[in-house]
Amino acid sequence: MALLKSSKIISTVGVYPSLGALSIRASSWWSEVQMGPPDPILGVSEAYKRDTNPKKINLGVGAYRDDQGKPFVLSCVRKAEAQIASKKMDKEYLAIGGLGDFNKACAKLALGDDNEVIKSGRNITVQTISGTGSLRIGANFLSRFHTEARDVYLPKPSWGNHTPIFRDAGMQLKAYTYYDPKTCGFDFQGALNDISKIPAKSVIMLHACAHNPTGVDPRPDQWKEIAELVKKRNLLVFFDMAYQGFASGDIDRDAWAVRYFIEQGHNILLSQSFAKNMGLYGERVGGFTVVCQDAEEAKRVESQLKILIRPIYSNPPMNGARIAATILNTPDLYKEWLGEVHGMANRIITMRELLVANLKKEGSTKNWQHVIDQIGMFCFTGLKPDQVERLTKEFSVYMTKDGRISMAGVTSANVGYLAQGIHTVTK
């Protein structure tokens, strides 16, 4: 190939004085660029696709599947799309901060309709590129303006992408105890212990509900103690709420911790995603909220958010935001949406129960209570890396190395097979 290129260049030497072209074509700007590892979560799906075993199950990425294992587009979404299409709207740029009707509804969904924060105008909510985009804007904002501290404390473990998000934004990553592998539950004392030592003004990330990857959430009484301790320590709270509605099936219940913290005086940062609860994954719909001291501060913060966003992507994508805004602002569609979210959450809960029942039927004597206790799309099985490897190699069950399975990938048809595989590698 190189020779062909050379001869092509040489033949044009007569036309253009470009003898140097030969060396440039072979020269490279990127010879030092190393091959990077595949994404740990998305890489699972890629491996799954290559597998030819008809019984294969993909329990990797957290995307909801119906009981036939098919991707699910919500009925309220289809209706919203039809409504939008009929209006023949234009495709003019949204504002830097996104669609106003979406931002208002997004904040209301999280904070509650009658929230004092919204009434007083002391929040600023911008539309973002789903949850990741929201977290990154928040991280960039912290990096630029939260000069008193560089440290962001993540729960142990946390969603894998949190780390590069904050690191690439220029923050330092630290951790606080969260998951207790012995109980497959919440290490409450461990968390309080670690939090009590976090230096003032550090940023602490909390998963609002349906902790990813463990599915382990604090109880309300535990949240209250955490809120109090965090306030005493004077820490900046950053809530990641990617599963509102998806955890318990009830959007208000899932937002309880966020609302409680605000009531207790925490001026929080909040990331929201509509990828899961509205099934808008690839449309990239999310919001980023800063709860400020007052409306004047919110205006200042808004102006700086815009200055930050403009050189990243100018303004956010319109389609998903229009769908979400339509759903949130059309009473019939909103009602239908609540029903569908409830339905999705219920199917997950049913699968949890079925999985445990099947494991018992297989003869497993291990304690699988955590499968039912854990909340949301994911289950931290407790499987060790070598057991995960066996499950994948021998049963074609794909999941992340940390033992996390996406319950959404479990169906009434495959739950028995899954239980069989898990029992085999753990007995």
Added chain:
Amino acid sequence: MALLKSSKLISRIGTFSTSVGAVSSRNNSWWAEVQMGPPDPILGVTEAFKKDTNPKKMNLGVGAYRDDQGKPFVLTCVRKAEALIASKQLDKEYLAIGGLGDFTKSCAQLALGGDSEVLKSGRSVTVQTISGTGSLRIGANFLSRFHSASRDVYLPTPSWGNHTPIFRDAGMQLKAYRYYDPATCGFDFNGALDDISKMPEKSVVLLHACAHNPTGVDPRLEQWKEMADLLKKKDLLVFFDMAYQGFASGDIDRDAWAVRYFIEQGHNIVLSQSFAKNMGLYGERVGGLTLVCKDAEEAKRVESQLKILIRPIYSNPPMNGARIATTILNTPDIYKIWLEEVHHMANRIIKMREQLAASLKSEGSTRNWQHVTDQIGMFCFTGLKPEQVERLTKEFSVYMTKDGRISMAGITSGNVGYLAHGIHAVTNASSANCISLLKLPDNTNIGEAGQKCGDCYLTLHPLKMN
């Protein structure tokens, strides 16, 4: 308000213990030091325009195409593509980190040409991005992380305002090379070559592929060839920004000529593409970033690192616009309609240029407005000074950016006369008082009188003013 908040908290102390600290937290602020920032110079124009109640107001700020009724224009090919997509009832699963495969292939083909050796050999990587801005930023971030040989990015003077914070926020250093010549309202070719010849090797040079923004001034073919040659000799990394392919001349291949020529000459370029203007997909945010590599193996390494960079910014790009663009590019009937519509949009702009120049003449303007018809693309660098721009906005409700740039797309056969009238009014040389007519000695203190003649700002040396 603070008192109300405090009392609300205090009344709760009985309920939740030990929260006396709550009052001080509520009054604590994390963002007390955050200053109010200035509005975006371009997008801020539209905001000001919206507030104006003058029925004759014109928005010549942001570069979004308008039809001859001044209305936003959604292309027919886009509506057809949308109908096709809707009929398929596709799901909404995440795209890959690098975006929709069919889109990135077509996107690269559109820029490089169907028979490109680069595409045949697989020695490029193209990722879907959040329109042009997103593409430039990912490119800037990639340079910042991997182009350790240099931190410097050279922008033409002037360039699109957002280029500066894009590269700066990504960690690069901004430098400049001469480009626009205010004396001719054209390309300062020798100035550009001179500056390029002095650039340290391996610096990054940003070139506008066609329809330079904001000036509308593009190099001629022979000038592009000399620049390509010099840039190669100086071993500089070329970064093309192509936001207007098809929009400049009306012909997508002609507008991509410089990009393709540079690649043929051996430049392994970085290329940003936007479909905001040429497909009218503005708010859908459709774009691409391409890195032309040495070979397919290098392209794979670069791709893996692009994904690692993108994942913690937004995970994967938005699907809707990419599906529309892909459908248009890959469905022959619809593609044909698109080419015609792009041609039509470019032609309407050209017609407005001609009408504006003609209207200015019939207003009685004696200035040279040749540049209005010479310049290419959506924008026209009028040559108006900030004070003249301000008058045009205040007295005529014509909104544009302070640098004198107008979006031709905002002009219609209905308002071109009014615009010409306004431009003439603010640029008309006053008669006897005009400094240029007085033939004063070189170092005369001109003071107040000199400020009033808008025309003379073009010809008087600034140092001669007091």
